[in-house]
Amino acid sequence: MAQATHAVEIRNLSVRRGKRTVLHEISLTIPRGSITGLLGPSGCGKTTLMRSIVGTQIVASGEVTALGSPAGSTELRRRIGYVTQAPSIYNDISVRENVRYHAALYDRDHEATEAALTAVGMREFAGQRGDELSGGQLTRASLACALVAQPELLILDEPTVGLDPVLRVDLWKQFRELAAGGTTLLVSSHVMDEAEHCDRLLLLREGNLLAQLSPDELRSSTGEQNLENAFLTLITMGEAA
Numbered sequence: 102m103a104q105a106t107h108a109v110e111i112r113n114l115s116v117r118r119g120k121r122t123v124l125h126e127i128s129l130t131i132p133r134g135s136i137t138g139l140l141g142p143s144g145c146g147k148t149t150l151m152r153s154i155v156g157t158q159i160v161a162s163g164e165v166t167a168l169g170s171p172a173g174s175t176e177l178r179r180r181i182g183y184v185t186q187a188p189s190i191y192n193d194i195s196v197r198e199n200v201r202y203h204a205a206l207y208d209r210d211h212e213a214t215e216a217a218l219t220a221v222g223m224r225e226f227a228g229q230r231g232d233e234l235s236g237g238q239l240t241r242a243s244l245a246c247a248l249v250a251q252p253e254l255l256i257l258d259e260p261t262v263g264l265d266p267v268l269r270v271d272l273w274k275q276f277r278e279l280a281a282g283g284t285t286l287l288v289s290s291h292v293m294d295e296a297e298h299c300d301r302l303l304l305l306r307e308g309n310l311l312a313q314l315s316p317d318e319l320r321s322s323t324g325e326q327n328l329e330n331a332f333l334t335l336i337t338m339g340e341a342a
């Protein structure tokens with residue numbers, strides 16, 4: 102199969118939710134084998150953009166291509182992993198059984214199950230049932246279910262919310278290893294300090310894409326070293342233009 106240059110290509114995407122247009126004419130690309138951070142304040146449209154890539158969002162206009170096929174194509178189902186903000190774990194079976202179930206769906210073996218549990222730091226809690234987990238543990242268990250499928254494109258909606266700083270660092274290391282192995286990651290966050298871990302940033306505000314650039318480019322284009330301040334400066338520069 103021909104490899105598309107980019108993992109994701111979006112042209113002029115507009116989305117309406119309810120009576121409002123929540124994404125306005127967005128065009129972007131996401132390179133393969135990299136970590137792209139989707140950053141912006143709460144409600145700016147991050148989840149809507151992710152849903153558009155996964156193919157679960159009705160779009161008003163525009164084109165969304167993932168791994169060379171139109172978003173939502175049947176053949177993409179096994180190739181894209183999506184972890185939403187609402188953890189999707191069966192409560193009445195253990196974490197390990199949840200991950201094994203996903204492994205079986207994707208023809209992965211026992212080793213893949215254990216590797217996914219280790220990757221998210223859940224080996225210790227693998228015997229606990231879904232209804233015996235904390236919020237952060239639920240998030241990590243959901244992530245393990247997505248990881249075990251070994252998708253080419255992994256889309257993670259705020260995966261580090263509620264995690265302690267040590268675990269956050271571990272997870273970002275894990276994301277980096279996945280990217281080094283060729284996986285493309287799109288990771289959303291509303292806190293700019295996560296931006297530092299990303300190769301590229303998509304900066305979203307009120308449904309508009311303000312910029313797609315690297316953390317270093319964001320610093321040099323705004324003259325701000327701190328990424329939070331750089332984002333604010335970019336907004337001010339946009340408003341003044």
Ligand SMILES: Nc1ncnc2c1ncn2[C@@H]1O[C@H](COP(=O)(O)OP(=O)(O)OP(=O)(O)O)[C@@H](O)[C@H]1O
Pocket residue numbers: 118119120123141142143144145146147148149150291
């Ligand atoms: N089902 C819905 N019907 C109507 N409007 C919606 C619906 N879901 C979300 N919206 C609106 O769409 C906009 C974008 O929401 P979205 O969930 O994509 O933002 P977000 O950046 O992911 O936010 P957060 O960081 O809080 O999760 C928001 O203004 C939200 O109020």
